[in-house]
Amino acid sequence: MTLLAPLALLGLLFVPLIIAFYLLRLRRNEHAVSSTFLWQQLVRDVEANAPWQRLRRSLLLLLQLLLVVLLAVLVARPTTERQAGLARDLVLVIDASASMAATDVAPTRLAAAKRAAIAALNELPSDGRVSVIAATETARVIANEASDRGRVTRAIESIEQSAAPGQLGDALKLAGELAERARGAEILVVTDDAASGAPDVAVGAPVRVLTVGMDRDNQAIAALAVRADPSGLKRTVFASVANYSDSRVVRRLRILADGSAITARDLQLEAVSRADVVIDELPAGTRVVEARLTEIPAGEAGAMAGPRDLLALDDAAWAIVPPDRLQRILLVGPGNAYIQTALSLLPNVELYGATAEEYATTTGKDKFDLFVFDGVLPDELPDAAVLAIAPPSSSPLGTVTGTITSPAIGQGGTDEPLLRSVDLSRLHVARAQRMELPDWARMVLPTATGSLPLIYSGLRDGLATAVIAFDLRQSDLPLQVAWPILASNLAGELLGIAPTAVEPIAPASPVELPLGPGVVALRITRPDASVTELAPGATGASSVTFVETRQLGVYRVEAIIEPEASPSPGSSPSPSPSPAAFPSASPAAASASPDPSASVPPSSPEPSDDPGIPVGPEDAPLFFAVDLFSVEESNIAPGDGARLAALGSEPDPEVAEAGVARDEWWPFLVAIALVLLLLEWLVYERDGARRIAAGTRRAMGSLTRTRRRAS
């Protein structure tokens, strides 16, 4: 035993002080009695019984002296020393990734890891310094070279469970850098080591691993997506459920549309397998699809259900259904009733018309999703999808080398998506432009010789582009059943009517949110209903970045409009062009009317709002979902940590002198002191205690008597 503060033993000087107080104490209150005759005899009796009686009388003094001695010793900090099990400089890495939320170790792996880490601190030398790194989606230093155990413990306790895949590699790299500051430093990693592969880092310090976790029984929703079918009319939910357990389980997958359940399916999942589920019956207008994986209630499936699901984080997933957005098509040309009819019949499409002259002066071209050039071509192609019909001259869309008359129609590719359900075998073309197939395009319909393209499509500089080499009026295509189908397929491909769903966002990754005109800030409601407001860093910014996506679930984004912004678009300070800026502003409603007899050109285009921006003052709130679709985290099978330990270097034998760990005695001494205090109080109040005891006995006695009488 050693004393860390031997000077504190000076506190023992209080012992004579207390004795002196005892000797000096007690100016007794005088009390007159008739005679002290009996009392004197009593005192003689008492003294005859010494020393025990004297001891009993001074029991208080004895207790107080003991207490003082104990306190003095306590302040002197007695300790026992032993060999330390850890290096003097320790970098503690605690894995807090999603898989650490598994409940195979009560209450969670993370809590067990914290316990293990705090317990490991006892092996630290007395002058040891600890840096703590929380390994979540990022590596975060939460304590740096702290020598105060309490602070380290608090730092460890403050680590919160993350719902994101962990980056143990980053944390190890950071730990290695921290460890390099001191010779002989050591890295202690507390993890479940559930990742499939070891991180690709080399650490310049020895790595020790404490593993937590026992079981691998987990089922997860591995994917959830909403897709539109090619017609763009129906939405399909696609879910994939994975079983990482090595036994067969039955689980129930519930699908909710905007919070109300639409279907539930019981899935039999083989060991270590996936099952895919497709659900067609998604109600129209659904914005949010939620999938929940639950265990089947015990009464229904009994023993079939299999081992329980240990990780809850991956048992729910959300997908956002892309909003049905109005697509705008500008038809440029002399006017063609067939094209107008076919395009205006498409769902969610607004058709505008312009002549070639008007096109040159039209502003706001960036608001259209598709330009159809019927027999004309502008000097400068728009920065959007283009369908060119019988282009009159060479352009980036294709080189026109002349015309061909009555070409024999060739065979299109069998798996060509544009020709799905389209039979062009009886197509006759009177005259077509002789074109060469550009290298960005794929042949859709060749001539019979196969060398010349009649229809081709592709991505030109990232823009969907299709070319029909013949004028429709020079063919019998508009009179065939195939035409509206071909038009629909063309529009689908060019407009992206089957747009990819709003992709789920990985936890803790940033999201870029667009800002509409007049929007000064965005109000974001997190899944737990907490609200944050996000203002752009600079005025005029077109988007803001939201990074607090640590919670899994659906985030709701609402725009906050500048209060003084007038509803009149003309005065809007928005940098985007307003409809008032168009030279000939007139309603374009007529363009949408499918009247084939309407003479071309229809009225000048004037889009009514900003189609390109999904969030704006008038728009419904935007949603995005944060999902944990991570095999690494869902596969919670714990490892033995050997791979991680292998990343470290061998301990340096020169500096690996073991420090001295100290066990302080104070908790034990404090307990004794408390007991002493209690005893002292009892002795001081023993009359009261005895009175209470006697009262209790009396009460018990009368109770028994009453009971006996009653019996």
Next chain:
Amino acid sequence: MSGPTTGGAGGGAKPVFLPSAVDPTVFDEAFLRQLERLMLVSRSAVRGGLKGVRRSVKRGQSVEFTDYRDYALGDDLRSLDWNVYARLEKLLIKLFIEEEDVTVHILLDASASMGGGAPDKLVFAKRAAAALAYVGLASYDRVSIAILQGRVARRLPAARGIGRIFQVMADLSAVQPSAGPTDIFAACRHYAAQLRQRGPLLLISDLFDDGIDRAISELAGTRCEVAVLHTLSTDELDPPLEGDLRLVDRETGAGVDITADLGTIDAYKARLADWQAHLEGISARRRVSYVPTPTTLPLADLVFAELRRRRVVA
């Protein structure tokens, strides 16, 4: 006695019929009521008054025959039973019970220790003395009251006849607790030395004295019929003490340091019971009646229950 009682105890602090020398705080209205009750009861029940007052062990001149004995030279010839001589030709002397003039001795301890307690012991002792004196006077006995103070027994004027009760009360009213220490043994010996006429002797005292054993022996040696009325107040029977105290003796001024807790009080009570048992034992050996009389005891109970039970009162 009938005169004053019919006058009624007035509503004032001091009944109008009482002599001014009677202390109304000692012999208050409640006491007078008790005395009244004592009188009523004594008419039938206490005809004999205090025990021994009636009968003497001596044979003497009276009308009541008790025995015969052989004639001896010098006997009064008037006592010869001539009828027996005529029949048996034997000279026998008739013996008669002598009717004595009996004195009731009441020894009142007025030491400083009696001047305290709650209820006050001396007040109780005075009332008890007055009540016993009344019983004595009612049966035509001489009542001799002595106050034990210091080392002497101060006799009050002896009284005889019921009419003197107020004089006795007035005399008792004047008694104050002694200022200095009192030696009961010496005082008792002093009284015993002066004692001429035998009769019941009642010692009213708290007996707080080292020499109390010898005092009892001394009184027993007078061949009177001795009764000791051990007067203790409630706060002596069950002291309401707590904490660290210095107990100061009223009589000697000596102090005793105690830490009063339940244990101490229990020990005190045990000690008190031992002491009382010891006194009772000594008294029994000396044929003395030992009567514990707490100051809360009503006087009627004292006279008619406690004293009669112990055959002090006939």
